Each structure stands twice: as structure tokens, then as C-alpha cells.
Amino acid sequence: MLLRLLKSERMKLKRSPVWIAFLIMPIIPALLGSLNYMGNSEILTSEWYSLWTQHTLFTCYFFLPIMIGVYCSYIMRIEHNNNNWNKILTTPVSKPMIFISKLITVSRMILISEIWIAILFLISGYAVGISSAPPYQSVIIWCLLGALGGIVMASIQLFFSIYIKSFALPVGIAFAGGLSGLVFLAKGFGHVWPYSLMAYGMNSNSPQQMISSEYAQFAVICVAYILIVTIISSIVLSKKDI
Numbered sequence: 001m002l003l004r005l006l007k008s009e010r011m012k013l014k015r016s017p018v019w020i021a022f023l024i025m026p027i028i029p030a031l032l033g034s035l036n037y038m039g040n041s042e043i044l045t046s047e048w049y050s051l052w053t054q055h056t057l058f059t060c061y062f063f064l065p066i067m068i069g070v071y072c073s074y075i076m077r078i079e080h081n082n083n084n085w086n087k088i089l090t091t092p093v094s095k096p097m098i099f100i101s102k103l104i105t106v107s108r109m110i111l112i113s114e115i116w117i118a119i120l121f122l123i124s125g126y127a128v129g130i131s132s133a134p135p136y137q138s139v140i141i142w143c144l145l146g147a148l149g150g151i152v153m154a155s156i157q158l159f160f161s162i163y164i165k166s167f168a169l170p171v172g173i174a175f176a177g178g179l180s181g182l183v184f185l186a187k188g189f190g191h192v193w194p195y196s197l198m199a200y201g202m203n204s205n206s207p208q209q210m211i212s213s214e215y216a217q218f219a220v221i222c223v224a225y226i227l228i229v230t231i232i233s234s235i236v237l238s239k240k241d242i
Contacts, residue, residue: 006101008101012075018071025067029055029062033055033057033124034124034128037051037128049135052139052203060204061178061181061199065177066174066175066178068154068174069171070171072160072170076162077167095238096234099233106154107151114146142201143202144201145219148218149201149222150198155226155229156225156229157170157174158233162237178195181193181195181196185200191217197218197222201218
């Protein structure tokens, strides 16, 4: 049943304009981060690591939250249109599977976005003249942890989009969430605030630095958030007349 739902979600997104956001938006923070790096190269002396902080400074707090908001808002807007919710909720499909299929679909898009961000980072590094070998292992870890934190954000955004029929408002909530993530990271709570987890996992430009022994704890926190939001959303879908 889950595979059928995933196939259905994939068909809904086929030829979707949401891919424009996926392709274009990560390029903007890559350019801004690279320009910022070149303009401050005298104080940013850690080469690849310094460039990464400049890229993620713009990506994690502004552009990627907006992208996740767009993904989630679009995938739920399809159901709000033409009374599709009524059709879906009357089919013999468990409500948790409906939410999980949408979360998996968005999660796949987030993971692809992280790969695209990593590729742009490597291209930018060579473009700004960094000659040392890239820290491939670190970048892979940061992107995987960032994707996991992004899935937490996506689960919450999908929950909001169950209620909110507007396309723009959930995107605005995601943007505000990204800004709140910056505040909570600065206050030392980036490892627990759901809208900070993506930036925290990506080792963004923050006073906190995750070490390898904290990876498991980070994963547990993320999975706990995802499970809680999935359960609540499933209950809402089961009881609320949408």
C-alpha cells in the first residue's frame, strides 16, 4: 500500500514547477557565500571549512527552509484543490500511511537538494581558487545530518499544511522557522529546537560544533520529533473533517 501511495505522489509531482525552486534557489546562497568568502579571505583562513560556513550561513537559515516550505505546501495544496482530501480519506488506506508517503516524498526531495548543495559547494571551492583537497567525508556527513534535520522541519510543515490551504502562508512559516533556528543556535539550543536541527546537523556557522560522539544523540532527537509529528498528524487526519 505504501508503495502505491509513493507512486501516486511521484505522479502528482511529475512536471511540477516545484523543481524550478530546487534547481535555482541553492545557486543563490552558493553565489552569496562564495562572494562573502572572497571578500573576507584574509580572515577566513580555513579554506574549505570557511567556505562551507559561508554557504550554510545563507542556505540553512533562509533558502533551504523556504525550499522545504515550498515542497510541503505544494504537495499538500494538491489535496486541498478539487476536494481531493475527501477522496483520499474515504479510500481504504490507513491515515498514517497517507502522511508517511508524503513525508517520504518530501524527504527524497530534501536529500536530492542536499546533494545539489554539496555539488555547488565543491564547484564554488574550485571557482574561488581553493587548491587543497575537499573534505569529502565531512561534507557527506554534514549533508546527511542536515537532511535528517530537514525531514524534521518537513514533518512540521506538512502538519501545518494539513490545516492551511494557502500556499504562501506555510512557506512564510518555514522562513520564520529558519530565522528562529538562527536565534536558538545562538542561544545554545540548536540541538533541540526543531527548526535549528538542519543547520546544527550541517555544522553551519554557529557557536556549537557537533562531534562524532553526538551523531547518535542527534539522530535520536530527530527521529523522536518525526515520530511525534507523524502520530499527531495521523490522528488529525483520522478525526478532522478536512
